Amino acid sequence: MTQFIKTLSVAVGLAVLASAIPARAQVYADSSTQLDKYLVPATTAVATPNDQGFLGRWLLLDPISKPNRSNTVFTDSYIREAFAVPYFKGQLGDVLPKDGSKVKVMVEYQPPVDLSGGRPMMRFPQEPVVYEKKEKKLQWHAFDSKRFNVKLFRFATNLTEDRYGVIFWAVTVVNCEEDIPNVRLAVGSNSASMWWVNGEEAVVLSGDRRMVMDDCASPRLTLKKGRNVIWGAVINGPGMSDFCARFIDEAGNPVKNITLTTK
Amino acid sequence: MKKNILVAGILALACVSAAAQVGAPYIHDPSTIAECDGKYYTFGTGGGGLISADGWVWESGAVRPGGGAAPDAIKIGDRYLVGYSTTGGGLGGGHAGRIVTMWNKTLDPNSPDFAYTEPVEVANSVVDEDCDAIDIGLLMDDKGRLFCTYGTYFGNIRMVELDPKTGERLAGNQPVDVAIDCEASIMIYNDGWYYLLGTHGTCCDGVNSTYNIVCGRSRNPYGPFIDNVGRDMLAGGGKMVIAAEERLFGAGHFGRYIVEPGVEKASLHYEADLDRSGRSVLAIRPLLWKNGWPECGELVKDGNYKILSRRRGYALELSVDFVRAQGGMRMFGFGRGQQEQPNVVLEGQKLEEVSADWPEGNIPVRANDYMARPHQKWTIEAVPEAGGYLGGPYFKIVIEGTNRALAAAEGAELVTVPEFTGADEQLWQIDQLTDGTFRLMPKAIPGCSERLCLYSVADSTPTLAKFDFNNDNCKWDLKMH
Numbered sequence: 028m029t030q031f032i033k034t035l036s037v038a039v040g041l042a043v044l045a046s047a048i049p050a051r052a053q054v055y056a057d058s059s060t061q062l063d064k065y066l067v068p069a070t071t072a073v074a075t076p077n078d079q080g081f082l083g084r085w086l087l088l089d090p091i092s093k094p095n096r097s098n099t100v101f102t103d104s105y106i107r108e109a110f111a112v113p114y115f116k117g118q119l120g121d122v123l124p125k126d127g128s129k130v131k132v133m134v135e136y137q138p139p140v141d142l143s144g145g146r147p148m149m150r151f152p153q154e155p156v157v158y159e160k161k162e163k164k165l166q167w168h169a170f171d172s173k174r175f176n177v178k179l180f181r182f183a184t185n186l187t188e189d190r191y192g193v194i195f196w197a198v199t200v201v202n203c204e205e206d207i208p209n210v211r212l213a214v215g216s217n218s219a220s221m222w223w224v225n226g227e228e229a230v231v232l233s234g235d236r237r238m239v240m241d242d243c244a245s246p247r248l249t250l251k252k253g254r255n256v257i258w259g260a261v262i263n264g265p266g267m268s269d270f271c272a273r274f275i276d277e278a279g280n281p282v283k284n285i286t287l288t289t290k
Numbered sequence: 291m292k293k294n295i296l297v298a299g300i301l302a303l304a305c306v307s308a309a310a311q312v313g314a315p316y317i318h319d320p321s322t323i324a325e326c327d328g329k330y331y332t333f334g335t336g337g338g339g340l341i342s343a344d345g346w347v348w349e350s351g352a353v354r355p356g357g358g359a360a361p362d363a364i365k366i367g368d369r370y371l372v373g374y375s376t377t378g379g380g381l382g383g384g385h386a387g388r389i390v391t392m393w394n395k396t397l398d399p400n401s402p403d404f405a406y407t408e409p410v411e412v413a414n415s416v417v418d419e420d421c422d423a424i425d426i427g428l429l430m431d432d433k434g435r436l437f438c439t440y441g442t443y444f445g446n447i448r449m450v451e452l453d454p455k456t457g458e459r460l461a462g463n464q465p466v467d468v469a470i471d472c473e474a475s476i477m478i479y480n481d482g483w484y485y486l487l488g489t490h491g492t493c494c495d496g497v498n499s500t501y502n503i504v505c506g507r508s509r510n511p512y513g514p515f516i517d518n519v520g521r522d523m524l525a526g527g528g529k530m531v532i533a534a535e536e537r538l539f540g541a542g543h544f545g546r547y548i549v550e551p552g553v554e555k556a557s558l559h560y561e562a563d564l565d566r567s568g569r570s571v572l573a574i575r576p577l578l579w580k581n582g583w584p585e586c587g588e589l590v591k592d593g594n595y596k597i598l599s600r601r602r603g604y605a606l607e608l609s610v611d612f613v614r615a616q617g618g619m620r621m622f623g624f625g626r627g628q629q630e631q632p633n634v635v636l637e638g639q640k641l642e643e644v645s646a647d648w649p650e651g652n653i654p655v656r657a658n659d660y661m662a663r664p665h666q667k668w669t670i671e672a673v674p675e676a677g678g679y680l681g682g683p684y685f686k687i688v689i690e691g692t693n694r695a696l697a698a699a700e701g702a703e704l705v706t707v708p709e710f711t712g713a714d715e716q717l718w719q720i721d722q723l724t725d726g727t728f729r730l731m732p733k734a735i736p737g738c739s740e741r742l743c744l745y746s747v748a749d750s751t752p753t754l755a756k757f758d759f760n761n762d763n764c765k766w767d768l769k770m771h
Binding site: 239 | 658703
């Protein structure tokens with residue numbers, strides 16, 4: 028009887044605890060990596076943030092090769108310099124590239140990764156590698172993410188030959204029916220990243236970062252009535268790459284009275 | 291010799307400024323602190339008491355007529371009920387005691403409304419019974435019931451119930467014995483429990499006073515009050531709340547002041563302060579609640595700290611380039627003779643190795659993994675000339691080894707300025723919260739009239755925002771290194 032009461036108490040306790048956590052379905056293991064598990068072509072329907080406010084509609088540029096054997100080099104100075112390079116016309120501008128359009132970018136060329144040899148970061152060359160400069164034609168893709176985050180790594184592995192040592196550029200438009208003051212752009216990224224709102228630097232995530240929701244937030248800013256252009260650049264050496272971004276209000280609640288477009 | 295005395299004096303002064311109430315906080319048996327029109331008041335044995343405009347600098351000036359011993363005060367509605375014992379606790383041999391209460395609309399002796407009502411007796415003891423009616427303690431519980439405890443070592447601590455409208459004893463109410471072997475009793479109420487606090491040990495013996503404050507608790511205001519190991523306070527039980535410190539002896543006469551949910555203070559006296567000629571002084575400490583028991587925290591000591599967010603555990607740091615420390619990447623190689631290599635001690639990264647590359651002007655702050663790097667190490671020091679708040683002095687928070695100071699900035703954000711100047715936005719109120727964590731609030735924020743606290747708006751992004759005790763974003767751990 029005593030054991031029964033103990034078991035019942037534990038069960039009730041767990042039930043009370045569970046009631047405080049938002050319900051969600053079990054996430055069963057799935058080894059597949061195809062693109063449509065993560066990203067699908069953006070539709071013409073109006074996109075809104077998900078129930079937690081995450082921004083899911085983005086234009087993504089094919090990764091720009093930027094060889095780095097480790098993410099520990101991503102200091103503030105390094106990423107500011109890396110993202111200040113003018114890679115393509117209209118970078119950080121108000122006019123968005125068209126879905127499917129292509130740009131020519133001069134890159135430090137890396138041969139496709141040979142995954143049969145294990146984790147690339149473990150194979151250190153004895154001498155600094157000199158990479159061949161090559162002009163590559165990179166394409167913009169308009170996607171809707173099926174998840175709260177944007178899985179850049181699977182975008183790269185499914186559509187391009189680059190996966191490690193890369194820079195990803197992303198851009199979206201947040202549309203507001205009226206000014207929304209005192210909000211913050213809250214971002215998590217793997218690895219380092221920088222983000223701009225309407226041409227102004229908003230938030231910097233330096234260092235060897237793992238993607239964590241609401242890892243870094245911008246100072247308070249105003250989303251203005253009409254179009255607001257959000258640019259992001261994510262740099263990664265070896266390992267996974269992705270990001271998640273949303274706007275939060277003063278109380279930390281997600282801003283959801285907005286729509287997303289890629290025009 | 292004179293030089294040595296001077297140095298000792300200067301050291302003592304520095305110690306006083308950081309560790310104890312400043313001004314002239316001399317008092318014995320302080321009443322629970324009461325706030326009136328922005329000032330704080332406490333009354334003591336013998337009449338009179340202390341006033342403070344900020345809660346840190348105290349001076350004499352409070353007025354309580356009647357003499358006698360060990361008063362207490364409580365605000366009920368828009369009036370103050372002040373109680374005291376007209377007698378002195380049997381030091382002369384007799385134990386006839388008399389507890390009285392009186393009202394005043396204000397505690398400000400300069401106010402035209404300042405006038406005490408005629409004292410009325412609410413409890414007494416006769417010459418040789420097992421009680422000595424002194425040391426009143428007042429509590430109004432969450433149901434609006436007003437309780438009064440009293441008594442001393444001679445016999446029992448007793449409880450009566452008063453009418454909160456009149457301050458008089460409820461008709462027909464009979465005293466109940468609730469504890470023995472203590473004095474300066476008072477009840478407090480928290481989370482469905484009544485706590486009876488009393489002072490044990492030797493009173494009134496200066497630096498040799500062993501006074502200490504203990505407690506038991508009960509679901510019923512009339513007890514039994516049981517301590518943490520199951521002893522009834524009527525059998526002498528009691529769990530320690532606060533005792534002597536290194537230079538302060540004889541902790542007694544507890545009072546509780548709730549600043550706001552999660553921010554509580556305990557008032558008491560120390561019978562002897564070694565830095566003040568061994569005089570009896572007022573002390574205010576953070577009041578913590580640990581596993582359902584009250585316990586006094588400590589004042590923040592000057593020193594070197596890491597400041598860690600409760601949200602994620604990240605350390606507050608300057609937003610500067612991370613500089614890799616010496617030692618290299620060891621990887622996983624335990625072969626090839628590495629096991630036989632002798633150990634060497636590696637130096638931690640030093641300020642001078644990295645600070646030359648820091649920007650000279652303002653530098654933002656953020657939070658990040660603590661790596662014991664110079665840009666993550668802070669020195670927290672009281673600023674004696676800056677005054678304070680209830681129970682603490684204002685502090686400056688600078689990067690260790692520098693004068694670069696954490697400051698509130700326009701837009702209710704944060705920055706570090708290259709030189710501490712003493713400006714209000716560079717002064718910090720640091721309160722230990724009831725759960726043992728800390729709240730850090732700038733004295734002022736440029737362009738903002740609200741009081742806001744250091745707040746984790748994201749794991750790595752500190753800002754300033756409204757305090758909410760139920761939100762870990764508002765809380766920080768201070769750990770000395």
